[in-house]
Amino acid sequence: MPQLTSDLDLACARLRAGHLLALPTETVYGLAADARNAEAVARVFALKGRPSSNPLIVHLANADQAEDWATAIGPAARRLMARFWPGPLTLVLPARDQVPRSITAGQDSVALRVPAHPVARQLLERFAGALVAPSANRYMSISPTSSAHVVQQFADSDLLILEGGECRVGLESTIVSLLPGEPPRLLREGMLAAGAIEQVLGEPLLRGGEGAVRAPGQHHRHYAPGTPSWRFREAPPAALADPRCGWIWCGGARASAGPAIDLGEDPVDFAQGLYAALYRLDNLGLERMMIRTPPDDAAWAAIHDRLSRASAMLD
Numbered sequence: 001m002p003q004l005t006s007d008l009d010l011a012c013a014r015l016r017a018g019h020l021l022a023l024p025t026e027t028v029y030g031l032a033a034d035a036r037n038a039e040a041v042a043r044v045f046a047l048k049g050r051p052s053s054n055p056l057i058v059h060l061a062n063a064d065q066a067e068d069w070a071t072a073i074g075p076a077a078r079r080l081m082a083r084f085w086p087g088p089l090t091l092v093l094p095a096r097d098q099v100p101r102s103i104t105a106g107q108d109s110v111a112l113r114v115p116a117h118p119v120a121r122q123l124l125e126r127f128a129g130a131l132v133a134p135s136a137n138r139y140m141s142i143s144p145t146s147s148a149h150v151v152q153q154f155a156d157s158d159l160l161i162l163e164g165g166e167c168r169v170g171l172e173s174t175i176v177s178l179l180p181g182e183p184p185r186l187l188r189e190g191m192l193a194a195g196a197i198e199q200v201l202g203e204p205l206l207r208g209g210e211g212a213v214r215a216p217g218q219h220h221r222h223y224a225p226g227t228p229s230w231r232f233r234e235a236p237p238a239a240l241a242d243p244r245c246g247w248i249w250c251g252g253a254r255a256s257a258g259p260a261i262d263l264g265e266d267p268v269d270f271a272q273g274l275y276a277a278l279y280r281l282d283n284l285g286l287e288r289m290m291i292r293t294p295p296d297d298a299a300w301a302a303i304h305d306r307l308s309r310a311s312a313m314l315d
Ligand code: AMP
Pocket: 054, 055, 056, 057, 092, 104, 107, 109, 110, 111, 133, 134, 135, 172, 173, 175, 187, 188, 213, 214, 215, 216, 217, 218
């Protein structure tokens, strides 16, 4: 059984000895390992069942540490760090030669972030190093936003989990690449909106397409519950009458025979509660799950991205 703790010294000692640790961040819980310890990094891939082609984000205590990992940190990167770190923004920058290529999936770029969760910050300061910390879930399943989700994911392990309550943001970080000779590019939507980043950069972010950098690991089916899941605009009456059908609403919930969770009309609240709602319904052994498609509005962009990987469109 995994073990819960709030003992930062114990957590640090485990990391220094090359063990893994589940760690709360403001986005989701991470499966952390000492980023300088290749064996510990290999254990992250092994426990998650994550392919080695999917690179890891390096978590730092502060922006000064970025110099140890990346080169060519230009004025644009510095402005973004100053404005959004600590916070849910990951920057992909040219990697120093010493950065283990197991972290970057063989690429010459490295992804860096300074998390804002107070427990993650305290741990990183005490650890005085850097941690890789992909989401603390088995490959292709739902990211955890509470310690209970992590326990469920790794029930048959002796993983140590730092308790940090429910994650405030609830979706994975926004990822932006800033590489020499390439305009800044949005590699993954997150709750830190692309528009806010563009304002600080003073130029638009490129989106989609293939640039010099790949962001592997963003599979079409990802973040997915085990229960077959569908997005809808108009609730099918037959499904509303079916007790084996579960529902997630963004306001406007209709009466249904099956269990329903209304996450409300505010995208910030919806994002915060989404993965917990997926865990709750997925654990009920339902026949299917129905998710109301949110409005087509920039504030919902990251939610649309995750829902499109977790479910199929019904209509
Ligand atoms: P997460 O699953 O939240 O740990 O985020 C990892 C994701 O960040 C990967 O699936 C990639 O899409 C992206 N990523 C991490 N490192 C790099 C890198 N060096 N270059 C480009 N994308 C990266």
